[in-house]
Amino acid sequence: xxxxxxxxxxxxxxxxxxxxxxxAYEADEVPVGAIxxxxxxxxxRAYNQIELxxxxxxHAEMLAxxxxxxxxxxxRLIDCDLxxxxxxxxxxxxxxxxxxxxxxxxxxxxxxxGAAGGRRIMILETYIFVxxxxxxxxxxxxxxxxxxxxxLGDQ
Ligand SMILES: [Zn+2]
Numbered sequence: 001x002x003x004x005x006x007x008x009x010x011x012x013x014x015x016x017x018x019x020x021x022x023x024a025y026e027a028d029e030v031p032v033g034a035i036x037x038x039x040x041x042x043x044x045r046a047y048n049q050i051e052l053x054x055x056x057x058x059h060a061e062m063l064a065x066x067x068x069x070x071x072x073x074x075x076r077l078i079d080c081d082l083x084x085x086x087x088x089x090x091x092x093x094x095x096x097x098x099x100x101x102x103x104x105x106x107x108x109x110x111x112x113x114g115a116a117g118g119r120r121i122m123i124l125e126t127y128i129f130v131x132x133x134x135x136x137x138x139x140x141x142x143x144x145x146x147x148x149x150x151x152l153g154d155q
Pocket of ligand 1: 061088091092
C-alpha cells in the first residue's frame with residue numbers, strides 16, 4: 001500500500017469514527033467515536049457510553065479496544081490501528097500503550113485533557129506513532145464537539 005492509499009483509508013476510517021461520534025451525540029453522550037482496524041478490517045467500533053453504562057471508563061477507545069481484544073483473542077493489539085475523533089485522554093492513552101497499538105490516528109486535539117500530544121500531558125509521544133489526519137476531518141470533529149458542548153454543557 002502506498003502512502004496515497006494509506007491516506008485514503010485513514011480518511012475513510014475517520015469518517016466511520018465520525019459517524020459513531022454523531023451516534024454518541026444523538027444519545028446525549030460526549031461525541032467521540034473510535035474504530036480499531038487490523039489488516040484492513042474493522043475489528044472494534046464504539047462511541048462514548050458513559051451515561052448509558054453509568055461507567056466513567058466507558059470511553060469510545062476503551063470499548064473499541066475491548067472488542068478488538070475479543071476478536072484477536074489476545075490483549076496485544078500490535079498489528080492494529082486506532083482511529084478516534086478526538087485526542088485520547090490519560091486513561092485511553094495509557095490503555096493504548098498497554099495493548100501496544102501500532103498506530104493512533106485522531107481527528108482533533110483536546111487541549112484540556114488530551115494525552116497524545118496535547119498541551120500538558122504527552123503519554124504517547126515516546127511510545128507510538130501519533131498522526132493527525134487531514135485538516136478537513138479535524139474541522140469536522142471540532143464541529144461535532146462544539147455542537148455537543150452547546151447542548152451538554154461543559155462536562
Ligand atoms: Zn478516554
